Structures are given as C-alpha cells and as structure tokens.
Amino acid sequence: MTEHFHPGLSPEEVTAARAAHGDNALPKLPPQPWWRALLRQFESPLIVILGLAALAAGMLGEMVDAVVIGAVIVLNAVLGFAQEWRAERALAALTAMLVPTATVRRAGLARAVPATEIVPGDILLLAAGDRIAADGALVSAADCEVDESILTGESLPVRKLLGAEISAGTSVVSGRAEARVTATGPRTAFAEIARLTGGVDRRPTQLQIALGALARWLGLAAIAVGGGVALLGIMVGKDVFTMVLTAISLAVAMVPEGLPAVVTITLALGARAMVRKQALVRRMQAIETLGAASVICTDKTGTLTENKMTATRLWAAGLEAEVTDPEARAGLAPVLPRMAEVCRSCTHASRHRGLDGALIENGSPTELALLALAEGLDDAPRSGMLSERPFTSDRKRMSCLIETGAGPRLLTKGAPDVLLGLVSHIATAGGDVPLDAGWAAAAQAAHEQLAAGGMRVIALADRAAVDAADTAEERLTLLGFVGLIDPPRAEVAGAVARAGAAGIRVIMITGDGAITARAIAGALDIPADHVLTGAQLAEMPDDALAEALDRPVLFARTRPADKLRIVQALQARGAVVAMTGDGVNDAPALKRADIGVAMGQRGTDVAQEAADVILLDDNFTTIVNAIDEGRRQFANIQKFVRYLLSSNAGEVLALVANLIIGGPLIFLATQILWMNLVTDGVTAVALGLEKAEPGQMRAPPRQPRAPILGLSGFAMILAFGLYTGGASLFLFYSVLPVDPALANTLAFTAMVVFEKMSVFAFRSLRTPVTRIGWASNRLLIGALVITLGLQVSVVYIPVMQQILHTVPLGLIHWLWIAGLSLPLVALPELAKVVTFARQQRRDLRFQPDARIHGE
The missing domain is CATH 3.40.1110.10 (Calcium-transporting ATPase, cytoplasmic domain N)
Structure with a gap:
C-alpha cells in the first residue's frame, strides 16, 4: 500500500537539514588517551617485581643496577606502547571502512548515500536485509516485516503497515517499504542502547587466549624456578641480594613478556594486509581460522560470475x-x-x-x-x-x-x-x-x-x-x-584450482536451476558428479546428506535455510567451513560457519553484520587469497612463538646448569633483562611479517585444533636451548680462569649473537632460506643490524660497559662467537634442504583428496 509518490528532498533542503540537525550518528566516546595506554605497559606482575628490584637496588647503594633496571622497564614500556598504538591504529582503520550506507530518494531519484548523511524529511527506500538507519514513518509498505528484537527483545518480526513507525537499528526481514525520516542520530530511540555504525570485534581470539594462558603458566613456573635458584645460590654461599636479583631476572628470562604484544600487532597488521587483498576482517578470530579452512561453500551469482547481467x-x-x-x-x-x-x-x-x-x-x-x-x-x-x-x-x-x-x-x-x-x-x-x-x-x-x-x-x-x-x-x-x-569471472577458474591444490574443497550452493548451476560448475572445473536441489534436500535425512557430501556435489534451487543445514553437516564431519552469503536469511548460516563471508557490494546489512569477513569486491578469488593470507599469518605466529621460547630456553638452561656446577654467575641480572626486554621483541615482530612461503597453498589445511607448538615445536625449542646454553657455558668456562669479567662479557655477547643468528632457522619451519631469499625480509635484516649494533656498543662504549658490566672483546673472541654461531644457521638449513627435497618428491605424487579433510 502507498499514499502517493514521494519525490524526496531537494539538494537545498538536504543542505539546510544537515546544518540544522548534523550528522546521523551517535555521539562517540572520546578516544582513549595515549597516557592510559602507556600506563598499561606497567601492569604486568613481572614489571612490578622489576620495579621493586630497582627500588631495592637503590636502597642498598647499587645505583648502577637500579638505573639500568629502571631504564629497561621504561624501554620495555615504550616498545610495548609503540606496538599497541600501531595495532590500535590498524584496527581503527578497519573500523573506518565499516561505514553503512542507505538508499534514499531525493529530487525524485533513488541513490545510495552514507547513513551519516541522512536527514529528517528524507525518504528511505527499504528492502529485505536493510538495517534501518533512522527513525521514521512508513509512507509505503508491501509485505513489510521488521525485526525489532534489538529494541524490544521480541524474537518474532513485526508486520508494518502504512503509517507505522520504524526505528533506527532495526532490520527489514521481508518485503519492501518507503519511510519518511522523523529523527536522526542522538534523537532516535536507538541512541540510548546501541550505536549506528558497525565496528571491528576486538575480543581476544582463541589463539591469543591460548598464548596468554601459556604465558601465565610460564609465569608460575618462572616464579617457582626463580625461587629455587635463589634458594640454591644462597645455600652455596652466594650474595643474597645478587641471588634475589638473579632470580627475578631468571623469571623474566623464562616468560616471553613480548609474546602477547607481538601476537596482537601481527593479527592487526594482518587484518590490514587482508584489506589490501579486498577482504575486510570484522572479527580477529577469522584471521587464524582462515588458515584452517577445508571447505568453501560459495554462491554463484556475483561471486563465481561477474554479476553483470x-x-x-x-x-x-x-x-x-x-x-x-x-x-x-x-x-x-x-x-x-x-x-x-x-x-x-x-x-x-x-x-x-x-x-x-x-x-x-x-x-x-x-x-x-x-x-x-x-x-x-x-x-x-x-x-x-x-x-x-x-x-x-x-x-x-x-x-x-x-x-x-x-x-x-x-x-x-x-x-x-x-x-x-x-x-x-x-x-x-x-x-x-x-x-x-x-x-x-x-x-x-x-x-x-x-x-x-x-x-x-x-x-x-x-x-x-x-x-x-x-x-x-x-x-x-x-x-x-x-x-x-552472467559470465564466469576470468580469474575464478585459477582460484578454484589453487583451492584444490591446497586441499580445500569448493561446493557451489546457488538459487539458480540445476542445469545452469552444472554449466557454470563445468566452466570453472568445480567437481560436481551430481546435483541436489533444495526440494530434494528437504526430503533427505541427515545421514543421506552426509553420504552425499562424501562425493563431489553442487546444490541448486536452494533456500537460505538449506545453507545452514549443509554447514552443520560439513562441520559434523570435521570440516572447517567458509560460507558465503548476501541475504538477510543467510545470517544464520554465516553465524554458524567457522568463517562467515558476506558480500561487500551486494550483501545486505544483516548479512554483513553476521559475517566474520566481508569481500569488498564480491569475488571468489578474494576468499582463496584471504585463506592464503590466513595461512601465512598463522605460520608466522608459530615461527616467532618458537623463536622467543627457544631464545629464553638457552638463557635459562645456561643459568641453571651454571648454578648446579657451582661457578660464578654466567649472566648478570641486568644482562638478562637486556637480552629479553630489549633485543628479542623487535626481532620477533619482524619475524611475524615474513612473506608467505613457496608452496604454502600446495599443502592441505592444518587441523583446527592443532597446537601452536606441538611435540616438534618443543623439540626444536629444547634443541636450540641446549645448544645455545651449552655453547655459552663452553665460552664462559674457557676464559673464566684468565679473566672472569671477560668470560661474562663473552658469554653474554655470544648468547645475544646466538639468538639473532638462530632467527634464520625460524624464518621458515620447512623451506630452506636459500629458497625464500636470505634478504627477502628487509625489516628482519634491519632488526638484526640494529640489535647487533646495540650489542657492539655495549661491549665497546664506556658508558654502556659500566651499565651492563662488560669489557672489550678481542678479534679472537668474535671469531669464537662466529664459529659457534655457524651451526645455528647451517645445520637447520641442511636439515630443511633434505626434508624439502623429500617433500617435493612426495608432492609430485600428491593428489588433493576430494573428501573432507579431517574425517
């Protein structure tokens, strides 16, 4: 029903209304001040303990140690603040891209405008799936039903007739309507309980939660080990203050304090990298889940095809x-x-x-x-x-x-x-x-x-x-x-082939007829031995559907409810499912899927809000590119987690072994802090920005519950820890009878160099560095140059010598360090060359399984 045709406001009326009423937006909370983010860097229990240690050192007259510990605390805070600020800016940039639009009629013509530009008097044109951008009254309605649960909590949609009022923030679930806007921004009924614009979900991902738990577990272990070491040292006659400070430093060495910050910034920068590939991530969880995707359920129109009818x-x-x-x-x-x-x-x-x-x-x-x-x-x-x-x-x-x-x-x-x-x-x-x-x-x-x-x-x-x-x-x-x-997109056939090579199954689910669907699937080489229609699916029991999914199948003439059932059936068989959708009724399937993918150009507001990822170009190829990026980011997180823990393991093993032997301290407390809070974090961040490894998309998807470390990870950490700790002890005791200060400086410098050189072994866990390029990660090379340069300054600049208790090293000492560093690069590289050659031979025989991975 309709009153009569409403041409809408003229340009002059729109300008006057905007001047009178302002933007159609809720008042924004002021941004968090920078100083609050800086203060957060001092909330860690270990940082508090370090602060107490600095205070104790000052009270006992050890002013140099007190100043050094204080400087390390400040430097760590500055680095943590810089990383957090960078991550916040990346997330803010993503949020800025999630600006909703609305369709209005102005001067007799329909046009899409940013929702913030809507003014009272505008004529809103509403269709199923639209999020209503302002309060208004219907001047036209055709079978219009609105979901008002966000305001009333009522789960059933409300039928709206001519003259009915509608509210900002609610959604049209069926039919069409036109409404004259009566209130915008803070004057809407929605203003007190929600916000108009969407945003990036910043809840911690499962990976962040797991790594946070790992850090807490290591923290408890660090306190126990540190306390034991302090007690052992005091029992064998060591100075009490020295042992307490050493125990605190040992605890810091055991806990990778920079790990949560490195993970956060890697995920945030990864989300920004995905935008460059036309995939906008709304939930950070999707970044890590994308790397495990084993099935892509995709629409046809506009995703596989050009959507140019x-x-x-x-x-x-x-x-x-x-x-x-x-x-x-x-x-x-x-x-x-x-x-x-x-x-x-x-x-x-x-x-x-x-x-x-x-x-x-x-x-x-x-x-x-x-x-x-x-x-x-x-x-x-x-x-x-x-x-x-x-x-x-x-x-x-x-x-x-x-x-x-x-x-x-x-x-x-x-x-x-x-x-x-x-x-x-x-x-x-x-x-x-x-x-x-x-x-x-x-x-x-x-x-x-x-x-x-x-x-x-x-x-x-x-x-x-x-x-x-x-x-x-x-x-x-x-x-x-x-x-x-509607011709297939030229690039989609190649993307389907890439997905198949990566062990990812592609299933087409379309509302078009079976014959059209089969023709498009054939043109794109999407495997489909048989076609199931929505009508057949409705009569099919769950066990029959599960059996059908064991074979190459496509679905035609489907309803949105069918998508949900297909997702559930795939997940029940162990698949990690990425599901595309654009309609209001696709929202349940998008929410249920492991990765809900909405269309950015033709997707409804409701579908986009239910999704984890929005395709800015509505292109299937972008899904495959996003999975590629997700695999890269998860692999990089694995790399720097192993790198940080292996670096810490070498320090801890050297310290504990030395105390058991009964020798003098191999590393001083300030030196341990320097190694962990100054040099490791920068290198780890650079490692997190490694490019994708060759062949990354020729490997099957990882298991969704695969641990970040696993047995191989722990073995790698232990191997590197034993070598770097043992080599440091060897150098220390080789020089100790001649000059204890020189022995300490030599072991300290060797450990720093060992940690920096071992990073090449972690740049790829499978591919030789000769294949990916020694200098392909320029940021990493820059980080190595800076951190090694800082260590040289510690050894030779008098002020730094006094702070960290070092003495100059001679050429022969540097040659010893270089010689012992060589196996850290050469042996892992040799092992990867051998395993890479074997893998290539296996790849020649590898045929991606058409069945679901993880069954």
Whole structure:
C-alpha cells in the first residue's frame, strides 16, 4: 500500500537539514588517551617485581643496577606502547571502512548515500536485509516485516503497515517499504542502547587466549624456578641480594613478556594486509581460522560470475530469438509488448541519465538487465504500481498489480520451474491458449536449453485482475522466457584450482536451476558428479546428506535455510567451513560457519553484520587469497612463538646448569633483562611479517585444533636451548680462569649473537632460506643490524660497559662467537634442504583428496 509518490528532498533542503540537525550518528566516546595506554605497559606482575628490584637496588647503594633496571622497564614500556598504538591504529582503520550506507530518494531519484548523511524529511527506500538507519514513518509498505528484537527483545518480526513507525537499528526481514525520516542520530530511540555504525570485534581470539594462558603458566613456573635458584645460590654461599636479583631476572628470562604484544600487532597488521587483498576482517578470530579452512561453500551469482547481467535470448510461443536480432524477434512481436511491460513495471530498479550525461543505475543486476531489455523493445512508460508481492528467496518470484486502460493487471516474473506451476495459459501469436501437455513440454525444453548454455532464465507471466485487491498468483498466462548471461569471472577458474591444490574443497550452493548451476560448475572445473536441489534436500535425512557430501556435489534451487543445514553437516564431519552469503536469511548460516563471508557490494546489512569477513569486491578469488593470507599469518605466529621460547630456553638452561656446577654467575641480572626486554621483541615482530612461503597453498589445511607448538615445536625449542646454553657455558668456562669479567662479557655477547643468528632457522619451519631469499625480509635484516649494533656498543662504549658490566672483546673472541654461531644457521638449513627435497618428491605424487579433510 502507498499514499502517493514521494519525490524526496531537494539538494537545498538536504543542505539546510544537515546544518540544522548534523550528522546521523551517535555521539562517540572520546578516544582513549595515549597516557592510559602507556600506563598499561606497567601492569604486568613481572614489571612490578622489576620495579621493586630497582627500588631495592637503590636502597642498598647499587645505583648502577637500579638505573639500568629502571631504564629497561621504561624501554620495555615504550616498545610495548609503540606496538599497541600501531595495532590500535590498524584496527581503527578497519573500523573506518565499516561505514553503512542507505538508499534514499531525493529530487525524485533513488541513490545510495552514507547513513551519516541522512536527514529528517528524507525518504528511505527499504528492502529485505536493510538495517534501518533512522527513525521514521512508513509512507509505503508491501509485505513489510521488521525485526525489532534489538529494541524490544521480541524474537518474532513485526508486520508494518502504512503509517507505522520504524526505528533506527532495526532490520527489514521481508518485503519492501518507503519511510519518511522523523529523527536522526542522538534523537532516535536507538541512541540510548546501541550505536549506528558497525565496528571491528576486538575480543581476544582463541589463539591469543591460548598464548596468554601459556604465558601465565610460564609465569608460575618462572616464579617457582626463580625461587629455587635463589634458594640454591644462597645455600652455596652466594650474595643474597645478587641471588634475589638473579632470580627475578631468571623469571623474566623464562616468560616471553613480548609474546602477547607481538601476537596482537601481527593479527592487526594482518587484518590490514587482508584489506589490501579486498577482504575486510570484522572479527580477529577469522584471521587464524582462515588458515584452517577445508571447505568453501560459495554462491554463484556475483561471486563465481561477474554479476553483470545481459539479456541475450528470448523465447515465446515456441520461438527463440537473439535479443540483438530484429528479424528473429519479429516472430515474437505479438507477445513482446506484454513481456516488456513485465520487465519495465514489475521492478524497483531504475535507469536514468545524470546531469553530466552518465548513466545512473539502481537495482539488482538481474532487474537492471530486464529493464534495459524493456527499453530496447519499446519506449512505453512505466505503469504505476498499485500493490506488490515482493520477491523472496523462498518464493523465488515477484508480482505487482498495475493499472491499465483495460483495468488492473497482475504482472509476475520469477524462476521458470516455480512459475510453470502457476500458469494455466500461454501467450501465442494467435492469442492466449490453454497450457496443454504439448505447450508445457515445449516450455520446459526451452527452459532447459537456455539453462544448459549457462544462462540465468527468468519466466514472465501476467493475467487480468478482477480488482485492485486481486494479487493471487494463479491462473497466470506464460508470456515467455528471458535468458540472461552472467559470465564466469576470468580469474575464478585459477582460484578454484589453487583451492584444490591446497586441499580445500569448493561446493557451489546457488538459487539458480540445476542445469545452469552444472554449466557454470563445468566452466570453472568445480567437481560436481551430481546435483541436489533444495526440494530434494528437504526430503533427505541427515545421514543421506552426509553420504552425499562424501562425493563431489553442487546444490541448486536452494533456500537460505538449506545453507545452514549443509554447514552443520560439513562441520559434523570435521570440516572447517567458509560460507558465503548476501541475504538477510543467510545470517544464520554465516553465524554458524567457522568463517562467515558476506558480500561487500551486494550483501545486505544483516548479512554483513553476521559475517566474520566481508569481500569488498564480491569475488571468489578474494576468499582463496584471504585463506592464503590466513595461512601465512598463522605460520608466522608459530615461527616467532618458537623463536622467543627457544631464545629464553638457552638463557635459562645456561643459568641453571651454571648454578648446579657451582661457578660464578654466567649472566648478570641486568644482562638478562637486556637480552629479553630489549633485543628479542623487535626481532620477533619482524619475524611475524615474513612473506608467505613457496608452496604454502600446495599443502592441505592444518587441523583446527592443532597446537601452536606441538611435540616438534618443543623439540626444536629444547634443541636450540641446549645448544645455545651449552655453547655459552663452553665460552664462559674457557676464559673464566684468565679473566672472569671477560668470560661474562663473552658469554653474554655470544648468547645475544646466538639468538639473532638462530632467527634464520625460524624464518621458515620447512623451506630452506636459500629458497625464500636470505634478504627477502628487509625489516628482519634491519632488526638484526640494529640489535647487533646495540650489542657492539655495549661491549665497546664506556658508558654502556659500566651499565651492563662488560669489557672489550678481542678479534679472537668474535671469531669464537662466529664459529659457534655457524651451526645455528647451517645445520637447520641442511636439515630443511633434505626434508624439502623429500617433500617435493612426495608432492609430485600428491593428489588433493576430494573428501573432507579431517574425517
């Protein structure tokens, strides 16, 4: 129902309203001050303990140690603050991209505008899936239902009639409507309980939680070990203050304090990297989950195809013709005006020229293609719509009632297999005749022939209406079919092949017919031995569906509810599922999927809010690229976690072994702090920015519950710890009889160099560095140069010597360090060369399993 056509505000009225009412946005909380983020860096229990140690050192007259510990605390805070600030800025940039839009009519023309620019008096154009951007009153409604649960808690949608009020923040779940805006921004009913714009979910990911738990466990172990070491040292006659300070430093050495910050900044920068690949991450959890994806359930239209519809073929009254062939169309002439009327008037799409002559289009690609077809067939004006039965994914058709000179007429368009069950007559050159078995068979054959060519087929029908309330979709007359071509994206076939090589299964789930779906799947080499329709799926028990999913299958003529069932069936078999969707009814499946993927260009607001990732270009290739990026980031997190823990393991083993031997302290407390809080964090961040390894997308997906370390990780940490700790002890005791200060400096410097050189072993856990390039990570090379340069300054600059209790090293000492550093680079590289060659031989025989990984 509608009052009358509302042209909307003029540009001058919009300008005046914005000046009077401001932006349609809620008042924003002031940003967190920088000093509060800085103070957070001092909240760690270990930092508090270090502060107490510095205070104790000062009270006992050890001013140098007190100053050094204080300086290390401040430096650690500055580095942590810089990392957190960088991560916050990356997340803020993502949030800024999540600005919603709304469709309004202004000066008689529909246009999409940022939701913040809506003003009182605007005419909102609402469709299923839209998030309502402002309070208003309906001036037009067609089967409109609104989900108001965010305001009222009521789970059932509320039917809205002409004149009903709607509220900002609620969602249209079905039908269409137009509303005059009555309140915006802080004056809306929604203002007190929610915010208008979306944002990036900043809750910690499962990986961050797991690593936080690991850090806490190590913290408890560190306190226990540190206390034991202090007690042992005091029992063998060591100075009490020295042993207490050593115990504190040992605790710091055991706990990778920089680990949570490094993970956070890696995930944040990774999310920004995904934006460059046209994937906007709304939930950080998705970054780590993407790397484990084993199945991609994808729509067809716009994701696998270009979503650029063009009407190319027509069928009516037993005749078929190319749209661009006037002679062939001549045989359809008696029916074409009625077909054009349905295409022109049974739609909400619009096409017009702007002031600069550019074509401005509003509407779905299918409706715009039909509208362009109508304009090409004749130049008749659009008839006014009296009432409407909107298209839904369940009905798969749209009907509208128009007024003609001969009385009201019902126009219907939709899926052929749906409309063929609603028609009783067919239009021919000699007039409308009953649809007997012969005509029904001819129509069905025409539909199948068009679909076999990969076309989307739209059926058109009409009938005379009894009165303005007669909208029953029955006794229709079939006018014919329109074949629209939506070619596959050129790059998608390659992306499907990449997914297959990576052990990722691709399943097409489309609302199009089975024949069209099979044609597109064949063009893109998507495996599909059989096709299941939504109707077949509805009658299929769960065990039969599970059996069907064991084979290459595609789904056609599906409803959004079918997606949810498919996701659940795949997850029950151990798959990690990425599911695409764009409609309001796709939200349950997107939420249930391990990775919900919404379309950025054609996705509804509701679908985007339910998703974890938004494709800014609606392209299937972007999903595969995002999975590639997710694998890279998870692999890098594995690398720097192992690197940090192996560095700490060497220090701890050297300290404990030395105390058991009974020798003097191999590392002083300030030296331990220098190694852990100054040099390791920068290197770890650089390691987290490693490029993807060659062959990353030729390996099967990791298991979703695979540990970040595992047995191989612990073995690697222990091996590096034993070597670096043992080598440091060897150097220490080799020089100790000659000069204890020199022995301490030599062991301290060697441990720093060992840790820096061992980073090359962690740049790739499988691929030799010779394959990825020794200097391919320039940030890492820069971090190594800086940290090694700092260590040289510690050894030779008098002020730094006094602070960290070092003495100059000679050339022979540097040669010893270099010689013992060489195995840290050469042996892991040799082992990876051998295993890489074996893996390549296996890859030649590797064929990705078509079944679900993890069964």
